[in-house]
Amino acid sequence: MRQSPYLEFKRVRCKDCYRCLRECPIKAISFADQHAQIIEDRCILCGRCMHVCPQNAKIVHSELDKTRALLYEGGKVIASVAPSFVANTGYESFEPLRQQLKEMGFFDAEETARGAEYVTLQYAQLLEKGEYKNFITSACPSACRLIQEYFPQALPYLAPVASPMVAHARLIHHEHPDAKVVFIGPCLAKKREAEESGEIASVLTFVELDEMIRRFKLGRPESSTQDLPPADSCPNSQIVSCSSNIAKGYPATEGIIHSFTSLPNGYQYLSIDGPDRCMEVLENIEHYEGVFMEINICPGGCINGPCATLPKGGVTKAKTKLFNYLQQGIQSYPPANSNLMDEIDFSYQYPRVTNSSRDVSEAEIEKVLLQTGKTTPEDQLNCGACGYRSCKGKAWAVINGYADLEMCLPYMRKKGESLAVDIVHNSPEGIILVNSDMDVVDANATAMEMLGMSGSAEHFTARPLNDYFSSLDFYLAYSQKKNTEVHRQFIHSTKRYVDITICYMDEHKLLFGQMKDVTEAVNYQKQLEHLREETIETTDQVIMKQMRVAQEIASLLGETTAETKVALLNLKKMLQQENKKEM
Ligand code: SF4
Ligand code: SF4
Ligand code: SF4
Numbered sequence: 376m377r378q379s380p381y382l383e384f385k386r387v388r389c390k391d392c393y394r395c396l397r398e399c400p401i402k403a404i405s406f407a408d409q410h411a412q413i414i415e416d417r418c419i420l421c422g423r424c425m426h427v428c429p430q431n432a433k434i435v436h437s438e439l440d441k442t443r444a445l446l447y448e449g450g451k452v453i454a455s456v457a458p459s460f461v462a463n464t465g466y467e468s469f470e471p472l473r474q475q476l477k478e479m480g481f482f483d484a485e486e487t488a489r490g491a492e493y494v495t496l497q498y499a500q501l502l503e504k505g506e507y508k509n510f511i512t513s514a515c516p517s518a519c520r521l522i523q524e525y526f527p528q529a530l531p532y533l534a535p536v537a538s539p540m541v542a543h544a545r546l547i548h549h550e551h552p553d554a555k556v557v558f559i560g561p562c563l564a565k566k567r568e569a570e571e572s573g574e575i576a577s578v579l580t581f582v583e584l585d586e587m588i589r590r591f592k593l594g595r596p597e598s599s600t601q602d603l604p605p606a607d608s609c610p611n612s613q614i615v616s617c618s619s620n621i622a623k624g625y626p627a628t629e630g631i632i633h634s635f636t637s638l639p640n641g642y643q644y645l646s647i648d649g650p651d652r653c654m655e656v657l658e659n660i661e662h663y664e665g666v667f668m669e670i671n672i673c674p675g676g677c678i679n680g681p682c683a684t685l686p687k688g689g690v691t692k693a694k695t696k697l698f699n700y701l702q703q704g705i706q707s708y709p710p711a712n713s714n715l716m717d718e719i720d721f722s723y724q725y726p727r728v729t730n731s732s733r734d735v736s737e738a739e740i741e742k743v744l745l746q747t748g749k750t751t752p753e754d755q756l757n758c759g760a761c762g763y764r765s766c767k768g769k770a771w772a773v774i775n776g777y778a779d780l781e782m783c784l785p786y787m788r789k790k791g792e793s794l795a796v797d798i799v800h801n802s803p804e805g806i807i808l809v810n811s812d813m814d815v816v817d818a819n820a821t822a823m824e825m826l827g828m829s830g831s832a833e834h835f836t837a838r839p840l841n842d843y844f845s846s847l848d849f850y851l852a853y854s855q856k857k858n859t860e861v862h863r864q865f866i867h868s869t870k871r872y873v874d875i876t877i878c879y880m881d882e883h884k885l886l887f888g889q890m891k892d893v894t895e896a897v898n899y900q901k902q903l904e905h906l907r908e909e910t911i912e913t914t915d916q917v918i919m920k921q922m923r924v925a926q927e928i929a930s931l932l933g934e935t936t937a938e939t940k941v942a943l944l945n946l947k948k949m950l951q952q953e954n955k956k957e958m
Contacts (some may be wrong), residue, residue, distance in 0.1 A: 377416065378412075378415065379418055380415075380804035381420055381435065381436055381563060381567055382418070382422070382425065382434065382435055382563060383413055383434050383436075383806045384412065384424075384428070385432045385435075385661050385879035385935055386410045386430045388431065388432035389430060389432045390410075390429075390430050390432075391410065392429065392430075393406075393692060393761060393782070393914070394427050394428065395411055395427060395762075396411065396424075396806065397759060397762045398423045398424060398426075398519075399423060399425075400419075400421065400423065400650035400663060401417060401418075401419060401525055402762070402763060402772065402777075403418040403419070403648075403779035404494040404538060404762075404777075404781065405772075405776070405778065406777070406778055406779060411424075411432070414730075414732075414777065415728050416730040417524075417729055417732060419517045419520040419521050419524070419564065419672070420517055420520070420521075420563045420566070420567055420681075421515070421517045421563075421564070421673070421681065422563045422673075422682070423650065424680020424683075425563075427680050431441060433564060435580065435681075436566075437583050437586075438549035438566065438578055438579055438583065438611075439579065439587055441577045442579055442583075442587070443587075445555055445557065445577060446479070446480035448480070450552055450553065450701040451551055451554040452480070452481050452552075452554070452557055452576070453474050453481065453483050453542065453547050453551060453554045453555070453556055453557070454481050454485070454557050454559055454828075455487045455490070455540060455557070455558045455559070455575075456469070456472065456476075456485070456486055456487060456560070457486075457487045457540075457560030457561060457562070457626060457677065458598065458626055458697065458700070459561050459581075459677055459678045459680070459683065459693070459697065461696050461697055461699075462626075462678055462685065462692070462693030462694070462696040462697055463561055463683050463685070463686075463693070464581060464584065467700075467788065468700070468703075469484075472484070473485075475588060475667060478591075479587065479588070479882045482551075485543070485547070485562045486562070487539050487543045487916070488542055488622045488623040488625065489546060490537075490539040490540065490541070490542035490543025490545070490546055490619075491542070491543075491622035491623075491625045491634065492542070492622045492634070492711040493542050493546065493711055493715065493716065493721050494514065494536055494538070494539050494542050494616070494622075494721065495622055495634040495635060496644070496716060497534075497536045497537075497716070498510075498534055498536060498631075498635075499635060501534060501535075502639035502641075502667070504548055505641055508665070509660060509663050509664065509666045509668065510532060510642060510666070510667045511532045511668045511670055512534055512536075512631050512667075512669045512670060513533055513536050513537075513723065513725065514539055514631060514670065514671075514677075514904070515533045515538075515564075515670060515672055515673075516562065516565055516567065517562075517672035518653055518670045518671060518798035519533060519563065519568075519725055519739055520728065521650075521653065521656060521672065522723050523728040524726070524728040524729070524730060525657075526654075526658065528657075528660055528661065528729055530725065532668075533723065533725050535722050535723060535724055536722060537572075537721050537722065538568065538723070539622070540558045540575065540724060541568070541572050541574055541575070542576050542721050543556075544558075544572070544574040544868050545574065545720070545721065546715070546719060547891055548574070549715070549718065555576035555657055556574065556575050556576055557576055557578070557579060558577075558578045559577050559579045559580075559581070559680075560577070560578070560580070560581065560677070561580065561680030561681070561684075562677055562680045562681070562892045563580065563680070563681045563682050565578050572723075573749060578897055580682030582682050582684055584733055586851070590822075592607065603627055621634050621636075622634045623699075623700065624697070624701050625678075626677040626678040626680075626697060627678050627694050627697055627698075628648050628669070628671060628675060628676045629646040629669065630669075630670045630676060631646075632644045632667070632669055634647060635919075637770055637913065638667075641664050641665060642665050643667065644667045644669070645667065645668055645669070646669040646671075647668055647670045648673065648674050648675060648676060649671075649672070649673075650672050652671060652672075652741070656668060656670070674677065674690075675690040675693075675905065676689060678693045678694060678697060679693070681702070681888070688786070698850055704726075706837055707858075715865065724807035731872045733770050733774075733955070734776070735770075735774045737798050740767050740770045740878075740920070743773050743780070744766060745778055745833075746780055747766075747783045747786040748786055748789060748790075749766055749794050755767070756785055758784075758785065760783070760784040760785070761782040761783050762778075762782070763778070768783065797849070799819050801819075801820075803821060804821060804889055804890060804891055805818070805819065805821040805822030805824075805825045805873065805888075805889070806818065806819045806821070806822055806887070806888070806889055806890070807819075807822045807826075807840075807887075807888040807890065808885050808886070808888075809840055809849050809885065809886040809888060810837075810885055810886075811853060811884060813839065813840045813846040813849060813850060813853075814837045814838060814840065815828075815838055815839070815843075816835075816837045817835050819832055820832045820887075821890075823835075824869075825869065825871055825890055826866055826868070826869065827843075827866065827868040827869040828843075843866055844864040844865070845864070848862045848877060849877055849886050849888065850873065852879050852886055853886055856879050856881060858876070858877060858878045859876065859877040861874045862874070862875050862876075862877075863875075863897075865916065870893045871892055871894045872885070872892070872893045872896075873891060873893065873894075874891045874893050875889065875890050875948060876889045877889075880941070
């Protein structure tokens with residue numbers, strides 16, 4: 376997918392919240408690796424996604440370097456400045472800003488409103504022919520792109536007239552054929568329009584202009600950071616760039632309508648702003664007749680453009696500043712030179728634009744819906760949590776590779792819940808939930824088997840814990856709101872021993888009991904004890920017997936020794952007596 380050369384999101388900042396996608400009127404954002412990405416050929420550069428991103432993950436590609444390079448080249452670079460500068464730059468009138476731009480290397484600067492005057496004249500000429508069933512203005516490049524790409528049924532009504540930026544560039548080129556034009560304004564979409572027109576060398580937003588002035592002032596020696604020269608010291612102040620006209624009202628809603636000196640008959644004049652209202656009107660264009668539509672994607676008009684730097688007080692304050700400026704300037708209004716209408720071509724043909732998204736069949740949509748568990752129309756919640764307005768819209772995006780199945784929150788929650796339920800129900804350990812009345816309100820299959828409960832885990836009915844074992848430990852845990860250590864219980868009905876750990880769930884006012892069947896271990900232990908006792912008894916008996924035998928042996932040995940001693944003493948005595956007789 377081609378990256379947008381005008382706008383993109385910083386990957387590291389994006390937190391995958393889908394807010395930009397929710398706000399994008401034509402769903403020109405895809406998600407890959409959990410990061411938002413602009414779909415270049417779908418984006419109309421309305422900038423809404425930039426404004427709503429809570430992570431400030433936007434990057435508007437700056438043309439500051441490109442503009443500086445133009446200035447360094449040393450040619451004639453003329454700035455075309457949108458009239459909304461009064462609400463965006465801190466300059467209350469044009470002349471000081473013009474001087475600032477000239478000081479920074481521009482050959483000159485003019486207000487784009489000069490071009491807007493000719494746009495209005497061109498509109499008037501077309502309207503007077505009365506050939507248009509409806510008439511859509513073409514000053515907002517995002518709106519034009521919306522029509523070209525998404526509402527081809529409205530394309531025949533789009534005025535074939537250049538925007539004020541392009542019209543002004545043509546005027547400048549007419550007067551200075553060797554000049555390069557830099558447009559300065561609050562609009563992001565002008566960057567693409569400029570490139571496509573081939574008539575504007577670069578586009579600076581007011582944010583970029585602010586940065587350029589700041590850097591320029593920082594780079595200047597201390598002595599030259601004085602206030603700029605007053606307007607009347609401008610050597611060319613008599614030229615048209617210092618003039619003012621009613622077309623300066625273009626940036627605010629109804630600005631185009633008010634720029635006509637007299638409105639051609641046969642039309643109702645309406646101003647439509649904001650993407651949703653514009654899309655509603657364009658969708659139903661065939662239902663209108665004799666309507667002049669001044670359309671702006673930005674609510675409030677260009678003065679509220681995506682790259683505007685609004686004053687405190689927001690768009691309303693910005694409008695008051697513009698209207699004040701408009702009032703001041705009208706006295707010095709030099710009418711446009713209508714002769715130039717013959718010399719300069721102010722027309723512009725808006726071609727049909729297509730994108731790489733493909734049409735998808737109902738069968739493909741159904742297949743994706745099924746993959747996210749939407750088997751019936753009721754399953755299609757159309758909740759918008761994924762960023763799309765409908766489940767079918769999201770399915771379309773999945774098929775086009777712009778979205779993942781997992782972006783459906785209800786589906787993921789259900790999946791997560793059923794996974795958790797599966798884990799609990801298939802756990803080798805018994806799990807019971809006990810309420811404040813000491814009733815078992817839920818149990819998994821293992822617990823039911825351990826406790827000898829009848830019925831199925833899917834259709835569990837509450838039953839008293841005391842029917843299975845003493846509820847005392849559970850009662851203490853509940854009353855003390857505490858978890859307990861392992862307790863051993865004997866279950867009479869199944870003759871099982873279980874070790875139970877109890878957790879108190881404050882949020883749900885329930886006790887969670889985790890039971891481990893230790894019957895085999897307990898029985899084995901009992902057998903061991905029994906064996907030990909038997910062994911001790913046998914050992915005692917053997918010792919007793921041995922003692923008896925030893926005693927008997929000892930007494931027999933004692934008798935024999937005594938008899939031997941007596942016999943030997945008698946023998947000795949006899950021998951002694953025989954010796955005496957011989958002597
Ligand atoms: S609004 Fe979009 S770009 Fe910003 S964090 Fe959310 S998903 Fe990412
Ligand atoms: S600039 Fe507008 S059209 Fe483009 S992605 Fe953002 S919200 Fe969508
Ligand atoms: S149910 Fe899912 S797919 Fe449908 S709109 Fe809501 S989040 Fe999007």
